[in-house]
Amino acid sequence: MADQPVLRAYVSLGSNCESAAAMLEEARAALAALPHMLLGAVSPVYRTEPQEYADQPWFLNQVVELFPAEVWQPCSLVDALLELEVRLGRVRSADPALRYGPRVIDADLLVFGQVRSTDPHCIVPHPRLTARAFALRPLLDVAPRLVVDGLPVSQWLERLDCRVEGDRIFQ
Template sequence: MTCACSSALLAYIGLGSNTPDAPQRLTTASEALDRLEGLHVLRASSRYSTEPQGYAGQPWFENAVLEVAVDSRRWQPRELLAALLGMEVALGRRRNPALRFGPRSIDMDLLLFGQVQSDDPWCLLPHPRMCERAFVLVPLAELAPGLLVKGRSVTQWLAGLSWRREGRAIFQ
């Protein structure tokens, strides 16, 4: 779908999976997003292999960030987040409340929706933990290094973290 209208804004969506077929799952998620009416995937970051956060006893993740054009007449943040959660279920995601940061077949996070800031507990924007996570900031910096999030650029947030990169692997 194309989204070349005056009501288009940029949004950023984080993708992640730590299944054996993670690269294919990220591709499938990106393709599903691009099929949504009023949304068009403009660019995808490189994919990174990332160390698990919060629960280390699981396989490493494959992560990427998508830059999407969103028709704001069709989509608002809550509706887009609901669509992402529905796609996660359709792509095999089963949430385990006891293991919040555990393994997942697919994770689709709404990171930013234009300049919208929201304290709605169901749809916090910018994503509440994105500025703490190198696995989000490294691919986001690849797409939009100067993008301002909470008054600081993506690269400034990244500079404030303790992390390292070896090839496509991100350690934090």
Template structure:
């Protein structure tokens, strides 16, 4: 039997009906082979980061227990993005721009992975409140390899511009 790994996936959207897009993405993640959705955070409204001349984002984090290797999980996540209408530019020029759906592999168990196109933990996770706040909501004791407890990383950064949406807007 294949062992399961807890993977934490950051979700973001700022085009179209972002709440519906994120809900559909969580359903798609839950349907991945060899995977089970453990929990998902509530939605957070977040001011755009990087390029600020765009609509606010909705962000969340989902926890999956998965038998998929990290590279296969990432490929499946990119497929979910494409199915939601996300088109990534080959040169990365749209990196900070608006998007229908953005899925980031934040953590994959306790693994540290540095390969072309796959970096776990996400290289900027410990600096981004829009990812840390929903992560800490669902997994307050999770550790970021090489950094320490996620809740301590969150305590060190500014939470300005992040607004949790009411619980009646669940994923």
């Protein structure tokens, strides 16, 4: 019997609070502690320009690779990510203008193996992944051969009006 392919999921982490680096570390530890989940590769941390809502501090962003067991599905992982955000102190503003505002932690499911989901609660691949350099650049670090919606991650990144200078991403 041939080995089953290993399921890989990729999660983007971000924070722009005063203790952003510590928040990313806590989020990684929380992901590693999920039952039936192994933490894989972790990208470098990038400093990234805020998107949509510019009047806020720059973010620290990174992508982590996860190896979920068969008990996990995209929506159950999204639920776990939302719980992780609440545990780490994230409070979502009721003001739509602040949707992309400051946050203590953000954890987004980018890709869940080859699974596609149109469930409004857990759209996979992430609906804005291919437009976000702060997710694509670190995703490229941990999954250089990953294909999303028919194109390699590197080609999606090349299509964006962005630049990377060391650990800084401008978009």
